[in-house]
Amino acid sequence: MDLDTVRTFVAAAEAGQFQEAAADLAVTQQAVSKRVAALERTLGVRLFTRTPRGTKLTIDGQAFLPHARELLRVAERAVASVRAGSRPLRVDVLASRSAGSGLMRGFHRAHPDVDLDVVMLFDVDTAVAAIRSGTIDASFRAVAMPGRPLPEDVESAWVIDEALQLLTGPAHALADARSVPLARLAGHRIWMPGLAPGTEWTAYYDDLVAEFGLTIEATGPNFGSDALLDTVADTPALATFMGDRTRLVWPAGHGLRRVPVTDPVPVYPHSLLWHRDNPHPALATLRAHLAATAAGRRAAGTWVPAWARAGDGRGPVQPS
Template sequence: MDLEAVRTFAAIAEAGQFQKAAADLSVTQQAVSKRIAALERDLGVRLFTRTPRGAELTIDGQAFLPHARDLLRAAERAVASVRAGSRPLRVDVIASRGAASGLMRGFHHAHPEIELDVLMLLHIETAVASIRSGAIDASFRAVAAPGRPLPEDIESVRVLDEPLQLLTGPAHALAGARSVTLAQLAGHRIWMPGIVPGSEWAAYYDDLVAEFGLTIEATGPNFGSDALLDTVADTPALATFMSEHTRLVWPASHGLRRIPVTDPTPVYPHSLLWHRDNPHPALATLRAHLAATAPGHDAAGTWAPGWVIRR
């Protein structure tokens, strides 16, 4: 059904005259007559009766009028649902306890008026495809993994370098250290069952191992952070890497230690990705907020893989 014809019908019913409705719609009276004639053909009924005073609704016109108004309101809602700024900003943070989630919490605190949808997508390919299709507006990623450059229509900006820390149980050989160097970690077993083959963080740890001769084990099922903490707390031979901003709580009896890593400090690089043609006004607000509040990157004494985008 032609919505312009329905809109014209409703305007005539409101004005009571074809001529006044034409003026209200900024079209000719002839165009109004053609629209109503086409609508009447589609419906198979007469909608108006011409009178000396103008136009009166027929019985069928009276029956159709409330439905016509419902159609027009539905059309207005449909347009409003996709109008820039009228829907929530959709952002992928990968995981709920990581640094990206913390950055978005800070953004929400600074801009509570902006409605947000926060999602967690595992693979960078899924995130990039979702950005390109419009399913999400932005994603936090460590870009770009070797051999997988971003598509030309995807923009990115480096927003945060997150230091890695060593997490040990109380009986680990390094548990009493105030800090450890990467060289001191050589020969120690670092257990990280959450490394997903093919992910950007798998590429990150592959480079870290190759650069500094570390031993990272990703064996065994990944039962989540609680099981990881239980195992590290009870196994003196195992430690794990934990990002500085990862929010975790464990029982006091675990006696876990977070130990800074130095000389150099390995940092996990977080970038914001978005489509260059995305018109959502809140996206620009998010980028400005991150530029003003994020600590920055490439500080002296830190390490990140050479394939990471530096801007």
């Protein structure tokens, strides 16, 4: 059904005259007559009858009018859903408890007027494809992976480093330590069942293992953070890594400890990705917010993989 004919029908019904409807629509009266006639042929009914004072809706016209108005409202909502500045800003944060999620909560507090859609995609390849297709506007990722450069139309900028902490149960040998040097973790079993081959976070931990001789186990199914916390709390021989910006709540009886890792501090680099031609005005607002609130530069005494050192750490995301 041609929406122009529906729009013309509604204008004529509200004006009561084809001539007045034509003036409202900035078309000729002949164009109004042709559009109404086309709609009547599509529907197979008469919508108007002529009167000395103009036009009058038939019974079928009266029945169709509320549906015609709803069609136009639906069409307007459909256009608004993809019009830059009218639709929400769609941002991928990887996980609800991640640093990216925390950064977006801070953005929302600072800019409550910006409509947001927060999504959680799996890996950087999925996020990049969504950025290029326009499904999302931005994504928080660690992106400078070896041998996998970003497409030329996708921009990235470092946002912040997240320090890793060792999460242990109360009976673990390091549970009471105020901090632990990274080299001292060699020989301890670190359990991370969420490491999936080909993902950016697995590439990060592979380099961490290779450089410091750590033992990271990714065995067993990944039942989520609750199951991970239960197992670490009950198993003195196991620990796991947790970002210092990761928000978790566990039962008081678990007695879990978060131990800072030092000398050097392993940090996970978070970057913002976006399409260079994305016109959404709220994207510029987000970039300006991150530039004003995120860490200025990578701190001394920290560690990231060589590929992250090459691509990140030169400064925060810049506003448009």
